Amino acid sequence: KxxxxxxxxxxxxxxxxxxxxxNALKTYHLSESEYFSIEVQSGREGSKFxxxxxxxxxxxxxxxxxxxxxTAVDGGTPARSGTASVIVRVLDTNDNAxxxxxxxxxxxxxxxxxxxxxxxxxxxxxxDEGSNSDISYSYSLYTSEKTQETFNxxxxxxxITVKGMLNYEDFNIYDMELKVLASDKGSVSLSTQCxxxxxxxxxxDNQPEIDITSLSSRIPEDAAPGTVVALMGVTDRDAGVxxxxxxxxxxxxxxxxx
Ligand SMILES: [Ca+2]
Ligand SMILES: [Ca+2]
Ligand SMILES: [Ca+2]
Ligand SMILES: [Ca+2]
Numbered sequence: 420k421x422x423x424x425x426x427x428x429x430x431x432x433x434x435x436x437x438x439x440x441x442n443a444l445k446t447y448h449l450s451e452s453e454y455f456s457i458e459v460q461s462g463r464e465g466s467k468f469x470x471x472x473x474x475x476x477x478x479x480x481x482x483x484x485x486x487x488x489x490t491a492v493d494g495g496t497p498a499r500s501g502t503a504s505v506i507v508r509v510l511d512t513n514d515n516a517x518x519x520x521x522x523x524x525x526x527x528x529x530x531x532x533x534x535x536x537x538x539x540x541x542x543x544x545x546x547d548e549g550s551n552s553d554i555s556y557s558y559s560l561y562t563s564e565k566t567q568e569t570f571n572x573x574x575x576x577x578x579i580t581v582k583g584m585l586n587y588e589d590f591n592i593y594d595m596e597l598k599v600l601a602s603d604k605g606s607v608s609l610s611t612q613c614x615x616x617x618x619x620x621x622x623x624d625n626q627p628e629i630d631i632t633s634l635s636s637r638i639p640e641d642a643a644p645g646t647v648v649a650l651m652g653v654t655d656r657d658a659g660v661x662x663x664x665x666x667x668x669x670x671x672x673x674x675x676x677x
Contacts, residue, residue, distance in 0.1 A: 429471040431457065431489055431505065445494040450487050455507070457489070471505065479509040480546045513551040513605030517543040519613040527618045530587040538570060541577035541613060543601035551605040559598040559612060566595045570617065577601070579615065587621045588656045594618055623661035627653050 431447075447469040449457040454475050460468045469489065487505040492498050519541065526539050545552035556577045558567050571582040579597065595617045602610035634649040655662040 428458075428473070431469040431471050431503075445492050445498070448490040448492065449505075450489075452485065452487055454482075454485060455487060471507075477509045478514075479511045479548070480515065483509050485509070511548045511551055513547055513603060513607060513609060515546040515552075516609035516611045517545040517552075517554045517601035517603055518611060519543050519601065521613070523614040523616070525616045525618060527620055528581070528585060529620050530585045530622050531624060532581050532585055534581055534583075536581045538579040538581060538617060539615065541579065541599055541601070541615070543577060543611065543613070545601075545603050547603065547605070551603055553604040554601050555604065557600050557602065559600050561598045562596070566597055569595060570597060572597070572599060585619050587619050587658065588625065621658040621661055623657050625656040625661075627655040627664045629653050 444467045446467065447457055447459050449455065449469075449471075452474075454473065454477060456472050456474055458470045458472055460470065462468055469491075471487075485507040487507065489503045489505050490500050491503075492500045524539065528536070528538060541556065543554050543556070545554055554577075555574050556572055557574060558572060569581070569583040569585065571580045572578075573580075577599070579599075597615040597617065599613045599615060600610045601613070602608045629651055630653070631649055631651040635647075638646070638648060653664045653666060655664050
């Protein structure tokens, strides 16, 4: 006999009728279980009924099926008995939120990574079953619009890919923070958040720019050594060593003209 539904108290009499006659039934025994016990009730004309009683809260994630054996013993001498198998299947309720392996992650991406490049695959799991463990991914309200425009989040797979150009110089995006929610599809949805920091690394994609701020076009022949001839500034938009510049004069440019 299979019992589905929420267990509290169940009548087991029908389970046994086929196996053992109700006449002269003396009592019932249930196999050892930490979750279930039976209560034997007396009916009219000395008949006996057994109710299955839940002793302890069931947890499908711990044990989904309980196999019990009910034994009916008659009052004859010698006593004879019959057994019936009682299978209790525990229905799932959505009592587990999806879980990420880690609550926070930092990923490093090179600027100018091609559109579609994989950043990370967020893999959340849920211990429940069916729609209670069906996970969808979304950005939380705390993820900036700029970040959402730059990175694509696949709602089904949790895969984050590059959607917009990552430019270390233009937007000062050294760190972009994504707050991703994994929500199950239970009737009352449960969700968990994972923080992903994407660190954009500089690539040497800018050449130094020379900006000549003043230049004397004519220099008197008797100009003293050390006279300032031109004032210039050099800039490089990259960071660190990619932005350090060394100035030198090319010998080919130093030509005398008459
Ligand atoms: Ca769940
Ligand atoms: Ca569950
Ligand atoms: Ca750069
Ligand atoms: Ca550079």
